[in-house]
Amino acid sequence: MESMARHWYFRNRPAGSIDDDTLEYVTEAMDPVPEGGFLVRTLLLSLDATNRVWLSDWDIYMDPVHIGDRMRGFVLGEVVASDHKDFPEGSLVTGLSTWSTYIATQGDEFQPFICPPGVDLAEAFGALAVAGPTAIHGLLTIGEPKAGETVLVSAAAGAVGQLVGQLAKLQGCHVVGIAGGAEKCQRLTERFAYDAAVDYKQGDMVSQLGIAAPEGVDVLFENVGGDVLDAGLTVMNDFGRVVICGLISGYNAKEPSPGPYMFRNVIMRRLRIEGFVILDHVDRYAEYQQRIGKWMQDGQLNFDVHVVEGLDQGVEALKLLYSGGNNGKLMVKVGERDRD
Numbered sequence: 627m628e629s630m631a632r633h634w635y636f637r638n639r640p641a642g643s644i645d646d647d648t649l650e651y652v653t654e655a656m657d658p659v660p661e662g663g664f665l666v667r668t669l670l671l672s673l674d675a676t677n678r679v680w681l682s683d684w685d686i687y688m689d690p691v692h693i694g695d696r697m698r699g700f701v702l703g704e705v706v707a708s709d710h711k712d713f714p715e716g717s718l719v720t721g722l723s724t725w726s727t728y729i730a731t732q733g734d735e736f737q738p739f740i741c742p743p744g745v746d747l748a749e750a751f752g753a754l755a756v757a758g759p760t761a762i763h764g765l766l767t768i769g770e771p772k773a774g775e776t777v778l779v780s781a782a783a784g785a786v787g788q789l790v791g792q793l794a795k796l797q798g799c800h801v802v803g804i805a806g807g808a809e810k811c812q813r814l815t816e817r818f819a820y821d822a823a824v825d826y827k828q829g830d831m832v833s834q835l836g837i838a839a840p841e842g843v844d845v846l847f848e849n850v851g852g853d854v855l856d857a858g859l860t861v862m863n864d865f866g867r868v869v870i871c872g873l874i875s876g877y878n879a880k881e882p883s884p885g886p887y888m889f890r891n892v893i894m895r896r897l898r899i900e901g902f903v904i905l906d907h908v909d910r911y912a913e914y915q916q917r918i919g920k921w922m923q924d925g926q927l928n929f930d931v932h933v934v935e936g937l938d939q940g941v942e943a944l945k946l947l948y949s950g951g952n953n954g955k956l957m958v959k960v961g962e963r964d965r966d
């Protein structure tokens with residue numbers, strides 16, 4: 627067993643994008659296993675767009691990360707020492723914890739993690755921890771797509787977007803994705819069941835959407851905001867549903883972002899707009915995870931992960947989300963399992 631652990635600490639609030647002095651990588655003596663608790667070796671750390679939101683001074687949906695705290699993140703780990711009857715040594719756990727190589731805990735923030743048989747561990751963690759429940763809840767519970775309708779998804783090649791496309795196709799919808807660049811757009815139609823792709827980097831999204839979604843859009847699954855949201859609002863059909871899952875284009879903004887300019891379509895097209903945070907729906911996680919897990923096990927789901935090696939690369943890796951540098955669900959490989 628190692629005697630030292632490494633952690634990222636939040637040091638300075640960024641004004642815009644995360645920079646070199648926002649977080650600090652620190653090596654410390656290992657925290658002792660608490661009485662009645664256990665020690666987790668982190669295997670994978672999920673990087674999520676909302677990590678930047680947690681470092682802001684906005685009034686957000688949960689307690690932010692405070693300056694001086696260890697950075698917060700979703701982790702998958704292995705219990706390597708335990709004084710807790712429900713979390714034996716060798717078991718896999720997942721939870722909202724910290725950017726650390728080892729985590730000593732009473733266990734309240736962790737749940738057992740069951741990897742569906744035959745499924746790669748990183749893919750299972752990437753799909754089950756956040757992206758899968760988010761895609762299912764946002765699309766099906768809020769968007770309520772019906773067969774024959776058109777669903778439009780932004781950041782469509784990302785962690786959530788790739789799942790929303792495949793789910794919407796299973797509902798019998800015409801599915802259109804927006805992504806940045808020819809290669810990502812190709813993956814939308816070839817791997818993630820999209821019928822058509824729009825490359826926002828080519829400009830004039832509204833004209834491109836007119837071709838990709840000739841019948842207009844009934845459900846907009848919004849992950850980006852800004853110009854992308856405006857283009858989507860412009861092509862909505864009457865009584866459409868706009869699911870606000872994320873607004874990543876504004877997370878690094880230094881100034882308040884103007885728009886959306888086509889907000890008038892909320893009344894012209896009689897739209898329903900609803901935002902959600904998946905952490906409010908943990909009571910439905912088991913149901914959502916079971917559904918995604920079965921889908922993966924049956925080999926019916928394509929799910930791409932983008933794994934960066936080493937916790938020391940955490941900050942550089944996180945930046946990929948805001949530049950579009952990630953190809954699939956972004957995570958960091960932190961440690962190896964003792965046994966498989």
Ligand SMILES: NC(=O)c1ccc[n+]([C@@H]2O[C@H](COP(=O)([O-])OP(=O)(O)OC[C@H]3O[C@@H](n4cnc5c(N)ncnc54)[C@H](OP(=O)(O)O)[C@@H]3O)[C@@H](O)[C@H]2O)c1
Pocket residue numbers: 673674675676756757760781782783784785786787804805806807810826849850854870871872873874875876902903904905946947948949950951952954955956
């Ligand atoms: N509501 C919830 O509970 C919940 C839960 C999870 C995630 N989310 C939200 O869902 C969204 C997607 O998250 P994810 O984890 O699946 O990340 P992701 O899509 O895997 O990665 C983010 C992607 O966003 C796109 N992007 C970033 N900045 C952009 C910009 N300025 N303009 C256009 N596109 C931009 C990039 O794709 P391109 O290369 O295509 O530009 C990038 O790859 C985020 O907004 C996140 O906050 C919400």
